[in-house]
Structures are given as structure tokens and as C-alpha cells.
Amino acid sequence: MPESPEVEVLARFVAERTRGRRIRTVELDEFRALKTRNRPLAELAGRTVTGVRRHGKHLAVATDGPVLVVSFGRAGWLRWVPAADPAADPADDQHPAADPAADDAPPAAAPLGALTLEDGASFVLTDAGSWLSFGLSVVDDIADVPAIAKLGPDPLDDGFFLADLEAVVDGRRKQLKAVLQEQESLAGIGNAYSDEILHVARLSPLAHASTLDAGERARLFAAIREVLTDALADRLPVPIDGLKAAKAASMRVHGRTGEPCPVCGGLVEDIPGSKGAAQFCPICQA
Known part of the structure; x- marks a missing residue:
């Protein structure tokens, strides 16, 4: 998508x-x-x-x-x-x-x-x-x-700050991956970029949002901004009919089941319960 x-x-x-x-x-x-x-x-x-x-x-x-x-x-x-x-x-x-x-x-x-x-x-x-x-x-x-x-704040907007993310995760007893994909919480993030964001942030997709400490919230915010803004910069020169293929080719862990993690070298695995639709590194994101 x-x-x-x-x-x-x-x-x-x-x-x-x-x-x-x-x-x-x-x-x-x-x-x-x-x-x-x-x-x-x-x-x-x-x-x-x-x-x-x-x-x-x-x-x-x-x-x-x-x-x-x-x-x-x-x-x-x-x-x-x-x-x-x-x-x-x-x-x-x-x-x-x-x-x-x-x-x-x-x-x-x-x-x-x-x-x-x-x-x-x-x-x-x-x-x-x-x-x-x-x-x-x-x-x-x-x-x-x-x-x-009903869209939530858009992380690609210049006006998206750590406080906006904290308002989204505070008290949420919901898995991080689900929160990131919830359009009412954060606009524009889907299955692929939620995997990439959590990998960069070194956070488990299965962790509940409410359990994040201050340092983990800061890492998640930085990863959201980095992954999305870098992706936008990378896609700008790509013809529109090549955008989906370019996106797929850029993924670190999403869609990379069985391949080595680009950070630790361990094998990328499917997120439990995802039926092969979402991936993470069980070492980096323990």
C-alpha cells in the first residue's frame, strides 16, 4: 500500500x-x-x-x-x-x-x-x-x-513534535505496530514503514505503547521522522510508476524474511501473528 x-x-x-x-x-x-x-x-x-x-x-x-x-x-x-x-x-x-x-x-x-x-x-x-x-x-x-x-497528526509535517507522539502513546495498552498504523493516531504510516520505524528505533513491535520510557519515546520519535523524511527525499526523483517498486527495494526488514539484518547480521523474522505480512529483527528489537 x-x-x-x-x-x-x-x-x-x-x-x-x-x-x-x-x-x-x-x-x-x-x-x-x-x-x-x-x-x-x-x-x-x-x-x-x-x-x-x-x-x-x-x-x-x-x-x-x-x-x-x-x-x-x-x-x-x-x-x-x-x-x-x-x-x-x-x-x-x-x-x-x-x-x-x-x-x-x-x-x-x-x-x-x-x-x-x-x-x-x-x-x-x-x-x-x-x-x-x-x-x-x-x-x-x-x-x-x-x-x-479523523486523521491524527502527520509525522511528515514540520509541526510534528515529540509531544504529539507522547500524546498518542501515553496510556495506550496497544502494541506499538498497531498504534503506528492507526490513522486516527498518526496519519500516513502503514504496514511497511511501521516495520522500518520500529527497527530503526530498536523497539519490539509487540511492546505496548504505554510501557515506553522517556528514552524509548525519544528514539521512536526520531525514527519516525528519519524513516519518513529520508523515504520522501529518496522517492522525489522517482517516476510515479516506479514509486512502489522503489519503496520495496529500500526496505531494511519489511518483506525481508530470512535475510540478514543490515545492523546485526541476524536473520529477519516474521512478526508473530502477522502471517508473513510484517517483519522485524528479533535481536535488534528484543
């Missing part, structure tokens, strides 16, 4: 190509993806894009009318298709080769809709999963999307 660093890069990419431009159409082949059934996508036709922002793992495209919110699941993403060039081969559009064995490498993605601009350029909504991996909402205010309204 794309997490905040990848969605932030996508938001900047979309903003550069849409701000100040008029939307011709927004089409959707999968009706279940539209979460605001009383607000048809046709409301966006003829509107001018005024800005694009990320909210956690959600992308908000603001116009001079309503806002289009795109919410991504594990296999949902966008593909950029420039305006038609008679001399260009459409198959050449930003599709870097990816390792199909990589945990987050995007498999062949089916187009399920598109936002088309006035010159014919478009962002195609794609889904490579066996279940629906994105949702669209047409709203007047982003707070009208329940998942955005």
Missing part, C-alpha cells in the same frame, strides 16, 4: 500537471469506487484545478468548485498519460521495469477510470489487486470525508 512518502510525491506530481488547468471529464468504470453516490463525478467537468494536497494516504484535488478526494488501497494508484503525440508510442509512458517478486512491486494494473484535462492529458486510475483498491469522493470540504476528518 502506498504510504505518506509515496503519496506526497504523487501529490506534487499531480499538482505540477493540473494546477490552473481545466478538467474535461472524470470517468469511472467501477461504480463501487465512488463513495459519494449523491455527488456525481460530472460535477467536476469544466472546473479548474486550484491545488493538490496530501492528507495522510489520501489525495485531494481542489477545484474552483468541489474537491475530488482519491483514497488508495494496497494496489490502487495513478498513471500519467500526456496529451496525445502522433510521434509517440503510448506504451512508452513511465513504466520502469519492476521486480515482480518484490513485496510492493506493482503487478499489471487495470485501468478503472480517468481524470482527463482540457488538452487530453489524463491521470488514469489503476488497480492491480483482486479487490477494489481505491475510492473517490466528491465533497465541498475535505472534512466531509470521514477517513480524513
Whole structure:
């Protein structure tokens, strides 16, 4: 699933190509993806894009009318298709080769809709999963999307401080990994980056948040900021169709079961109870 660093890069990419431009159409082949059934996508036709922002793992495209919110699941993403060039081969559009064995490498993605601009350029909504991996909402205010309204503080924001994290973990009798993935507590962190953060912080994913002492809280805060800001910096030069593969390739422990830990050399293991979906180093994170 794309997490905040990848969605932030996508938001900047979309903003550069849409701000100040008029939307011709927004089409959707999968009706279940539209979460605001009383607000048809046709409301966006003829509107001018005024800005694009990320909210956690959600992308908000603001116009001079309503806002289009795109919410991504594990296999949902966008593909950029420039305006038609008679001399260009459409198959050449930003599709870097990816390792199909990589945990987050995007498999062949089916187009399920598109936002088309006035010159014919478009962002195609794609889904490579066996279940629906994105949702669209047409709203007047982003707070009208329940998942955005309840988001916790965003660790990629400059205004995220240790006190914000302490408010999240204080008194929480819940495992650290679950707390990090809880969008109401911290916006934008998912399965992969929660594994990476806890490895850098040298904390067990099974430890309860309420048991952290002051030093462990400080380590966790520093790891959250380091992992996410470094990931964002690393992803900025990557074409949007290569972001998921780049993310998978960068992982220290996530998706690395049986491989040596890059810190201690011990073997990375699956987190107990995760059914192979999450990993840690039992030596570094004892």
C-alpha cells in the first residue's frame, strides 16, 4: 500500500500537471469506487484545478468548485498519460521495469477510470489487486470525508513534535505496530514503514505503547521522522510508476524474511501473528 512518502510525491506530481488547468471529464468504470453516490463525478467537468494536497494516504484535488478526494488501497494508484503525440508510442509512458517478486512491486494494473484535462492529458486510475483498491469522493470540504476528518497528526509535517507522539502513546495498552498504523493516531504510516520505524528505533513491535520510557519515546520519535523524511527525499526523483517498486527495494526488514539484518547480521523474522505480512529483527528489537 502506498504510504505518506509515496503519496506526497504523487501529490506534487499531480499538482505540477493540473494546477490552473481545466478538467474535461472524470470517468469511472467501477461504480463501487465512488463513495459519494449523491455527488456525481460530472460535477467536476469544466472546473479548474486550484491545488493538490496530501492528507495522510489520501489525495485531494481542489477545484474552483468541489474537491475530488482519491483514497488508495494496497494496489490502487495513478498513471500519467500526456496529451496525445502522433510521434509517440503510448506504451512508452513511465513504466520502469519492476521486480515482480518484490513485496510492493506493482503487478499489471487495470485501468478503472480517468481524470482527463482540457488538452487530453489524463491521470488514469489503476488497480492491480483482486479487490477494489481505491475510492473517490466528491465533497465541498475535505472534512466531509470521514477517513480524513479523523486523521491524527502527520509525522511528515514540520509541526510534528515529540509531544504529539507522547500524546498518542501515553496510556495506550496497544502494541506499538498497531498504534503506528492507526490513522486516527498518526496519519500516513502503514504496514511497511511501521516495520522500518520500529527497527530503526530498536523497539519490539509487540511492546505496548504505554510501557515506553522517556528514552524509548525519544528514539521512536526520531525514527519516525528519519524513516519518513529520508523515504520522501529518496522517492522525489522517482517516476510515479516506479514509486512502489522503489519503496520495496529500500526496505531494511519489511518483506525481508530470512535475510540478514543490515545492523546485526541476524536473520529477519516474521512478526508473530502477522502471517508473513510484517517483519522485524528479533535481536535488534528484543
